Amino acid sequence: MISALGSSVSEFLSNLDFLHSVYLSTTYPQMTVPSFRVENLKDGTIVLHYYSQRSGLNGIVVGIVKAVASIIFDVVVEMEITDWRCEIEGGKKEHTTFLVKIKDGSVEDDADIVPSLRTDFTYMTECPLRRLSRVSLMTHGSTSSVNKNQPLYQKEELNCPEKVMVDPQTFCKCFPYHVVFDGNLVIRQCGAKLQRLCPDLKQNGCGLDDFIVIKHPQISLNVASIRKFINMIFLVEVKVDKLEAAYRKIPNLSLRGQMVWMEELKCIIFLSSPRLISLQDLQDHNMHFSDIAPHDVTRDLILFNEQRGAEIELAKQLEEKKEELRILMQSLREEKMKTDALLYSMLPRQVANDLREGRHVEAGEFDAVTVLFADIVKFTDMCAKCKPIQIVNLLNVMYGKFDRLTNVHDVYKVRKPACSAFTAT
Structure with a gap:
């Protein structure tokens, strides 16, 4: 760029x-x-x-x-x-x-x-x-092949006709937002759409400073200051009280364009167009594409930004769906780990995997097996004398220790009734 x-x-x-x-x-x-x-x-x-x-x-x-x-x-x-x-x-x-x-x-x-x-x-x-x-x-347009600090196109004498072959009415329609004013800021002519937005412009002798405020560049509204910044893009804002009643409750209308000094007429023409960048801006200003000249690139800009906004919104939705899918996959992995842990606590790992995958499980054979039967002595009497929560805490501590020992010694827990344990190795 x-x-x-x-x-x-x-x-x-x-x-x-x-x-x-x-x-x-x-x-x-x-x-x-x-x-x-x-x-x-x-x-x-x-x-x-x-x-x-x-x-x-x-x-x-x-x-x-x-x-x-x-x-x-x-x-x-x-x-x-x-x-x-x-x-x-x-x-x-x-x-x-x-x-x-x-x-x-x-x-x-x-x-x-x-x-x-x-x-x-x-x-x-x-x-x-x-x-x-x-x-x-x-690769984006180097000037190494041309004379340094020289423009690609030199200024030449223009072959201008003695009379401009366009009538005022056609000019005002083709440039609907232009304004011509003299050295005293008196408006001499303006575009058709601007006249519809500001009916007072149809009166003779209107002052430019009564209708607009310059937003960029930040200068005073006079011919001397405008000519000093004549090569810059001007951004002006139409005063709300000068707009037609139907347009006073909408956002302020801004015009962006170029100032051109006409030496023979001692006047300045402001060639501008509405500063609109989206369909929402167009609707907020109660305007339509018909209010913009067909040759004005503002139409293309609005459509381009609308398409770009739709693509950004689609990309945002895809990103949100991707994040939702990632969260669901993470939750699924966590639930699968819990299910596997519960399944492995009831069956040997190899048997549980075979059953889950639909394979036939055949009985295994071991040459030597050690079996442990453990029981709590007088568990029934303890239940009669202790509170239920005390019994629950006792069993929880005991089962926790048994589970840790079975993991340490690679022992398979065959069965664990209420007050006993049955393990094998």
Whole structure:
């Protein structure tokens, strides 16, 4: 996934915010993800802006960027912090500015970096972890065959028509959740579905700040701030009091999309779609697939997540059944051990096994046998004078000792009446 973000260090950093705002925010909904903004200077250096509510993570950013540049793009970068300040705009957060310089040439050989290790491990031609990382990443789209830090597709002059061949009504239907606003945040046009959700948008002169709140990136709602973060994914939330009455009791509607600055019109168009990830979200927002444009990948995302959820639920059920089966098998083994112990106490082991397996048991013959008959003297008189529980305890102790002795001396207990014992060996 990391190697697919871009074909150069600059493209990778430019799309790093997309990875955080979409992937991490979906996986961890309660997490406040950091923001990244990139400025490409004419001399080839990159200015990286890092915004985070958590402090002390600057070193991690430096390490990640250097590692990605080395492993994926096979280049060496130098990073230094040029500015650090705490900002209040859009919520309190740290704003750190890095200057990223890309050095000429590829990554240095390991012998120049750690010569002491090369002395001790001369049989190694390359660090196995480094080699493994490069090979695994190359199979997912390495840039080793192209010019380093250069995009795969260079910008070219577009052959734009003098007039856009689409009428406003068709455009509003094809992009049902778009918004066009000017430098004063006055809404000039919006999509058909958005007009149905927010009827007040049909009025002329409505202000954008009256209808939405920006959730990501955490900036103030003005054109200057939006243009500063123009290459980022924007997540906005529609204000509940501006929704139609039927949609005010449902979860807040969030829109995710891209801001585009139109220089000739001095306006910004927000191309967005509802932030829905499952059928449950669709139902909770009282919406249907017909409310999403056919070309919008949100439809595919909902179906994919529904299928993935069904597979996860099936795997969970199979795991639960497997655990139940394991518990039943363990209980069955324990009960079998109890049954065997009871059976062996009444019959010789070999005879008991033959009877259980349905085999005919023939009488055995022994040349010499020693038989012991044991009885408790005056047991009847003892029963008349003692309490029942005392008699039970006496027999329990006596039988326990006899059983231990029969096991020690390998004696078979033929019969054990109430007050006597009959054994043979």
